[in-house]
Amino acid sequence: MTDAAAKAGSTTSIYIELRVVLFSLRDNRLFVLLTPADEQLFPGAWELPGCPFSSRESLEKNASQCIAPFTGQHEAYLEQLYSYGDSGRHPSLDLLSIVYFALLSADALSSGRPADVDVRWFPLDQLPPLAMKHGDFIEYALRRLRYKLEYSAVGFELLPEYFSLSELQHTYEVVLGEKLDKRNFRRRILQANVIEPTQQYRLGEGRPARLYRYRPDAVAEVKARRLFP
Amino acid sequence: MTDAAAKAGSTTSIYIELRVVLFSLRDNRLFVLLTPADEQLFPGAWELPGCPFSSRESLEKNASQCIAPFTGQHEAYLEQLYSYGDSGRHPSLDLLSIVYFALLSADALSSGRPADVDVRWFPLDQLPPLAMKHGDFIEYALRRLRYKLEYSAVGFELLPEYFSLSELQHTYEVVLGEKLDKRNFRRRILQANVIEPTQQYRLGEGRPARLYRYRPDAVAEVKARRLFP
DNA sequence: CCAAAAGTGTTCTATGTACACCCATGC
DNA sequence: GCATGGGTGTACATAGAACACTTTTGG
Numbered sequence: 001m002t003d004a005a006a007k008a009g010s011t012t013s014i015y016i017e018l019r020v021v022l023f024s025l026r027d028n029r030l031f032v033l034l035t036p037a038d039e040q041l042f043p044g045a046w047e048l049p050g051c052p053f054s055s056r057e058s059l060e061k062n063a064s065q066c067i068a069p070f071t072g073q074h075e076a077y078l079e080q081l082y083s084y085g086d087s088g089r090h091p092s093l094d095l096l097s098i099v100y101f102a103l104l105s106a107d108a109l110s111s112g113r114p115a116d117v118d119v120r121w122f123p124l125d126q127l128p129p130l131a132m133k134h135g136d137f138i139e140y141a142l143r144r145l146r147y148k149l150e151y152s153a154v155g156f157e158l159l160p161e162y163f164s165l166s167e168l169q170h171t172y173e174v175v176l177g178e179k180l181d182k183r184n185f186r187r188r189i190l191q192a193n194v195i196e197p198t199q200q201y202r203l204g205e206g207r208p209a210r211l212y213r214y215r216p217d218a219v220a221e222v223k224a225r226r227l228f229p
Numbered sequence: 230m231t232d233a234a235a236k237a238g239s240t241t242s243i244y245i246e247l248r249v250v251l252f253s254l255r256d257n258r259l260f261v262l263l264t265p266a267d268e269q270l271f272p273g274a275w276e277l278p279g280c281p282f283s284s285r286e287s288l289e290k291n292a293s294q295c296i297a298p299f300t301g302q303h304e305a306y307l308e309q310l311y312s313y314g315d316s317g318r319h320p321s322l323d324l325l326s327i328v329y330f331a332l333l334s335a336d337a338l339s340s341g342r343p344a345d346v347d348v349r350w351f352p353l354d355q356l357p358p359l360a361m362k363h364g365d366f367i368e369y370a371l372r373r374l375r376y377k378l379e380y381s382a383v384g385f386e387l388l389p390e391y392f393s394l395s396e397l398q399h400t401y402e403v404v405l406g407e408k409l410d411k412r413n414f415r416r417r418i419l420q421a422n423v424i425e426p427t428q429q430y431r432l433g434e435g436r437p438a439r440l441y442r443y444r445p446d447a448v449a450e451v452k453a454r455r456l457f458p
Numbered sequence: 459c460c461a462a463a464a465g466t467g468t469t470c471t472a473t474g475t476a477c478a479c480c481c482a483t484g485c
Numbered sequence: 486g487c488a489t490g491g492g493t494g495t496a497c498a499t500a501g502a503a504c505a506c507t508t509t510t511g512g
Contacts, residue, residue, distance in 0.1 A: 014245065014284050016325065055243050055323035059314040083312045083327050085288040094284035096245065096325075098312050166464075183466070184502070206463030207509035395491070412493070413475065435490030436482040 015093045016053035018063045019134070021141035022076065024104040024121065025158045028170050031121040032138055033070060034128070041091060042131035048138070049119065053098065063100035069117055074108030077157035081141055089132040097132075101141040107160035149175055153194055153220040164202050164209035165189065194218035244322045245282035247291045248363070250370035251305065253333040253350065254387045257399050260350040261367055262299060263357070270320060271360035277367070278348065282327065292329040298346055303337030306386035310370055318361040326361075330370040336389035378404050382423055382449040393431050393438035394418065423447035 022033040034046040051066040053059075063078055081099045089095050122128060124142065127135065148154045149172060156163075158171050169185050189195060196215050201208040251262040263275040280295040282288075292307055310328045318324050351357060353371065356364065377383045384400050385392075398414050418424060425444050430437040 014282070016243065016245070053243070053314070053325070055314065055316055055325070059312065062314070080311060082309060083288065085282070085284065085291070085327070087284055096282070096284070098314070164464085181502075181504085182464090183504085186465080187467090188501090203510085204463080205511075206461080207465080207511095209464060393491085410475075410477085411491090412477085415492080416494095417474090432483085433490080434484075435488080436492080438491060 013094060014096055015090075016096045016098070017050050018053055018059065018066055019048040019050040019097050019099045019137060020063050020066045020078075021048060021081065021099065021101045021138050022067050022070070022104055023102065023141070023145065023158070024108075025106050025171060025174065026121070028174050030124045030142075030174055032124060032127070033067070033119055034122055034130075035117065035119050037131035045129045045131040046120075046122075046134075047131045048099075048134045050097070059098060060100070063098075063102070066100075067102060070119055071104055071108055074105060076108070077103040077154065079144075081137070081144060084133070084137070086133070095132065097137075099137050099141075101144060103145075103154065103157040105158060105160055146176055151222050153214070153218060156195075156214040159214075162198060162200055162202075162211040162213055164211055166209060167202075168195075168212070192218075194220070242323060243325055244319075245325045245327070246279050247282055247288065247295055248277040248279040248326050248328045248366060249292050249295045249307075250277055250310065250328065250330040250367055251296050251299070251333055252331065252370070252374065252387070253337075254335050254400060254403065255350070257403050259353045259371075259403055261353060261356070262296070262348055263351055263359075264346065264348050266360035274358045274360040275349075275351075275356075275363075276360045277328075277363045279326070288327060289329070292327075292331070295329075296331060299348060300333055300337055303334060305337070306332040306383065308373075310366070310373060313362070313366070315362070324361065326366075328366050328370075330373060332374075332383065332386040334387060334389055375405055380450060382443070382447065385424075385443040388443075391427060391429055391431075391440040391442055393440055395438060396431075397424075397441070421447075423449070 020033075024031050024033070033049055035049055037045040037047040049066050049070070051062065053062055057065070059080065060078055063080075064076070067076060078100050079102075081101045084095075084097045084099060087094050089097075124138075127138070130138070145154070155168065155171050155175070158175075159167060165186055166182075168189065169180055169182065172185070173180055194215055195212040195218075198211050198213050200211040202211055249262075253260050253262075262278055264278055266274040266276040278295050278299070280291065282291055286294070288309065289307055292309075293305070296305060307329055308331075310330045313324075313326045313328060316323050318326075353367075356367070359367070374383070378401060384397065384404070387400050387404075388396060394415055395411075397418065398409055398411065401414070402409055423444055424441040424447075427440050427442050429440040431440055
């Protein structure tokens with residue numbers, strides 16, 4: 001492949017961007033971060049935070065910078081989701097959207113939130129109209145999140161450093177959209193040896209809850225090992 | 230986002246390409262399709278089949294066209310794998326590689342193979358030197374294939390339309406890299422109701438093997454439902 | 459003492475795993 | 486008749502699911 005080939009190929013008129021589906025948890029609901037879309041092109045619609053692709057950085061760095069204004073100094077968990085190249089999503093541009101999905105821990109949400117950019121957190125069941133098929137992006141990101149929750153430890157990325165077992169269970173229930181059995185849930189999480197108890201307690205109504213912490217040395221994934229079917 | 234933003238962004242000097250990791254099975258080994266890389270830039274190295282991105286088509290169509298010369302009229306199974314944006318993979322270009330992985334059924338392999346392009350099938354354990362980190366692409370594609378084999382019916386994509394249960398089992402064994410128990414394997418596959426027996430038999434040494442066929446109405450995926458851990 | 463949430467074990471069922479012999483064909 | 490791969494069932498171990506009551510705190 002030569003530079004001539006490059007010119008013949010695809011270096012013209014394609015707008016390469018990154019988009020991030022940033023999830024966070026609040027009041028036992030899943031939220032996603034959106035910004036208002038261009039009023040002229042998509043009146044009344046919102047869009048995912050994004051930024052143009054810069055080849056000077058890795059894709060992940062690019063994606064991280066898209067959401068840096070909203071995450072403060074907390075590092076969000078980031079993972080590449082999919083690349084969408086379909087034309088027709090924008091009236092005058094050929095878009096190539098490399099989409100990441102990201103998880104922001106609950107304590108990061110409440111801390112630094114700069115109001116100099118117009119952004120809002122929307123609960124997943126009350127999304128506004130979305131431009132450029134970003135609704136599809138979000139739907140797919142949610143599927144991936146649900147899926148990953150079942151065989152990896154991503155769930156902890158949505159929680160603060162210290163959390164009670166009930167908080168952890170609620171996280172799972174909210175993301176998966178179903179109730180889980182308390183005793184079974186606790187037994188499995190504890191047997192997995194991925195969290196460790198601390199000496200702290202969460203006070204509130206009822207009996208105080210012991211707080212746990214994710215073990216940084218934990219094995220974060222289990223093999224599915226199911227052998228279709 | 231406006232057209233001005235687009236120009237400020239990333240419409241210059243980035244070469245967008247598709248690459249396909251095309252797997253096929255032969256003599257109970259997994260093979261991947263490669264073409265010789267540019268002799269000047271990467272002497273002695275090979276690369277994955279690829280083509281420049283055209284925004285007139287969907288990404289999947291683009292990818293499909295990369296391998297069309299080698300698949301004949303057979304449709305290969307195609308799935309987006311990952312997008313690699315790291316600079317430094319090419320001495321003079323900023324590459325953005327959208328990588329697909331693909332499976333070609335064994336009967337497609339033996340039929341039409343046009344020799345007007347220089348390509349070769351390499352067994353996975355004897356890969357040549359690879360340009361532009363394509364070795365990483367292949368490694369990741371293999372991981373994804375192994376993973377999918379355990380919860381979906383992709384395995385059948387590597388087989389011809391009619392196959393014996395032993396052939397199916399060998400496919401699984403080769404991809405996963407381990408031996409499976411014959412009786413357990415058969416029980417599970419048959420209970421899953423994804424294949425149906427035909428009246429045909431495969432002759433050879435020993436007792437003839439009944440041939441089966443994948444049921445097009447089969448449910449091709451099972452939920453992992455394992456709930457970490 | 460009452461409300462509210464935390465914490466705790468056992469039984470049953472389903473799924474996965476280990477394992478050895480007879481069968482049908484070609485030579 | 487023998488070599489070769491095809492085909493079959495059972496017993497045991499492990500993992501998942503269902504289920505109800507006691508404990509600790511604040512008001």
